[in-house]
Amino acid sequence: xxxxxxTVAGVSLGSRLLLGTARYPSPQVLSEAVQASGTQVLTVGLxxxxxxxxxxxxxxxxxxxxxxxxxxxxxxxxSAQEAITLAHMAREIFGTAWIKLEVVGDDYTLQPDPFGTVxxxxxxxxxxxxxxxxxxxxxxxxQRLRDAGCAAIMPWAxxxxxxxxxxxxxxxxxxxxxxxxxxxxxxxxxxxxxHAAQVMEMGFDAVxxxxxxxxAGDPVRMAQAFAHAVTAGRLAxxxxxxxxxxxxxxxxxxxxxxxxxxx
Amino acid sequence: MNTLSLxxxxxxxxxxxxxxxxxxxxxxxxxxxxxxxxxxxxxRSQWPLQALHDGDRVDVIAPITGG
Numbered sequence: 001x002x003x004x005x006x007t008v009a010g011v012s013l014g015s016r017l018l019l020g021t022a023r024y025p026s027p028q029v030l031s032e033a034v035q036a037s038g039t040q041v042l043t044v045g046l047x048x049x050x051x052x053x054x055x056x057x058x059x060x061x062x063x064x065x066x067x068x069x070x071x072x073x074x075x076x077x078x079s080a081q082e083a084i085t086l087a088h089m090a091r092e093i094f095g096t097a098w099i100k101l102e103v104v105g106d107d108y109t110l111q112p113d114p115f116g117t118v119x120x121x122x123x124x125x126x127x128x129x130x131x132x133x134x135x136x137x138x139x140x141x142x143q144r145l146r147d148a149g150c151a152a153i154m155p156w157a158x159x160x161x162x163x164x165x166x167x168x169x170x171x172x173x174x175x176x177x178x179x180x181x182x183x184x185x186x187x188x189x190x191x192x193x194x195h196a197a198q199v200m201e202m203g204f205d206a207v208x209x210x211x212x213x214x215x216a217g218d219p220v221r222m223a224q225a226f227a228h229a230v231t232a233g234r235l236a237x238x239x240x241x242x243x244x245x246x247x248x249x250x251x252x253x254x255x256x257x258x259x260x261x262x263x
Numbered sequence: 264m265n266t267l268s269l270x271x272x273x274x275x276x277x278x279x280x281x282x283x284x285x286x287x288x289x290x291x292x293x294x295x296x297x298x299x300x301x302x303x304x305x306x307r308s309q310w311p312l313q314a315l316h317d318g319d320r321v322d323v324i325a326p327i328t329g330g
Contacts, residue, residue, distance in 0.1 A: 020330030030328070045329020048270040048322060049296050051289035060295045060326045073329050081302065088304035089297035089324055160330070188330075210330030 004238075006205055008183050009098065009130045009151040011069065015040045016200070017230045018071065018185065019223070020210025027062055029219050034066050037223035042068045043100055043208065045075055046090055060093075071132060073100040078113075080120035087124055099124060100154070102134045109159045114141040118148060125149040134187055137171035139178055146182045153179065154187035154208060157199060161211045163191025166198060176203045193222075193229030200233025201241065268320040282310035284321065296325045 005012045019039040024030040034042065042063055063070060072090035077083040080103060087099045101120055105113030112135050121131050125148055132152040133145045145153045155175055158164040166172055167189070176184060186199045187208040196207045207230055216222035266275050269288065278284035281298060290296070298305045299322040305313050315321075 020328075022328035022330045024328070043329050045327045046297075046324045047327045049290075049294070049325035050270065051291075053325070054291060054294065057295050059328065063326075072326075075329055085299050085302055085304050086324075089299060092297045092304075092307060093295050093324075093326060 008132075008185075008205070013040050013069075013206075014038075015227070015230075016206040016234055017196075017227055018043065018187075018206060018208040019213065020208070021045075021059075021063065022210055023214040024219055025214075027059070030214075031062060031066065033213055033219045033223040034068065036220045036227070037213070038227050040068050041071055042066060043071045043073050043210070044094070045073055046086060046093070047076075069098065070094050070096055071098050071100050072096070073134075074102050074120075076104065077102065078104050078116075080116045080123065083116070083120040084123055084127075087120075087129055091129070097128055098130045098132065098151075100132045100134060101150075110161075111159065112136055112156075114138060114144075117141070118144045121145055121148040121150050132185070137168055137175060139171070139174055142175055142179055142182075142184075146179060152183040152185050152205075154185045156188040157186050157195065158189025160188040162189055163212055164189055165191055165195035169198070169202070172199060172204070173202050193225045196226055197229040197233035197236070200230055201236045203237050206230070265315055265317045265319070267315065267318070270322060276315070278315060280311055281305060281313040281315060281321065284315060285310065285323070290323065294325065296323055298323050 005014050015038045017037055017039050018041040019037050020043045072094050074083040074086045077086055083103050103113045103116035105111050117133055121133050124131050131150045132154055133150045134154045135141050137155045142153050157166040183205050185206045185208055186204050190196055190209055191212050213219050213223045264275050264277055276284055278287045301320050
């Protein structure tokens with residue numbers, strides 16, 4: 001279920017839904033949810049490997065089998081330098097210059113560190129990486145990330161994993177209005193398909209989800225539901241929603257209304 | 264004999280290079296993994312040449328699920 005294609009980092013994509021690969025009940029459910037979502041981009045992570053674990057080959061092979069583009073993240077990094085080093089490691093393992101840049105600023109809310117994120121983005125772009133920068137809904141930070149040359153700027157809707165939906169629609173709408181030419185992907189905090197539809201109706205280019213699908217009672221059906229919502233939201237944006245009115249406006253024409261007489 | 268930190272754990276080794284350390288510790292060199300030494304990326308092609316010193320910090324990472 002695709003809308004008109006869109007382009008990020010020079011790649012044309014049909015689906016506007018990017019999907020995470022964590023927290024599914026099983027690898028098989030992950031594969032089925034990926035297929036049901038129609039996504040073409042999957043996020044993956046990196047963690048320390050002990051020799052007895054044998055490596056992440058099985059998971060990596062499963063991701064490759066989907067045929068999706070891979071977007072490695074720098075989740076867990078607390079400084080620009082950590083994120084830069086992990087990006088280099090990811091590029092070697094996955095064979096892609098794409099990187100979802102995350103620099104944690106606060107361990108309780110997992111709020112991104114705007115200073116570290118911008119610093120890392122500048123370096124990584126200079127080094128040839130294609131940076132998808134995870135950030136808050138702060139306008140000035142987003143502007144700095146755009147100026148740094150990020151391929152996509154990914155504001156949160158709410159803290160990651162909360163499923164609360166857009167906490168500050170005004171800030172998100174402002175981002176869209178002020179960064180008209182940037183690729184904007186809402187990443188984190190969405191819990192329901194209606195949340196995804198809401199931000200797509202604002203004109204965001206895409207959404208990135210993980211927990212809302214993976215932790216649903218039926219992740220495969222939820223993946224489908226989100227795919228429909230993303231498509232619906234984009235169609236609605238392209239259709240230009242009606243202006244909001246202050247007062248009631250009769251939808252049935254009032255001219256010729258029966259039983260009305262001038263007194 | 265060097266005392267190193269491997270993935271956050273202290274250890275002693277006689278391995279002279281990063282690749283020798285990986286082999287000594289039982290890593291599968293064919294696995295999808297990458298290495299950093301003292302928080303700096305070491306490309307795979309450099310593993311056989313990368314000398315180790317006392318106090319070095321080595322990280323070996325691999326793909327996992329992620330959001």
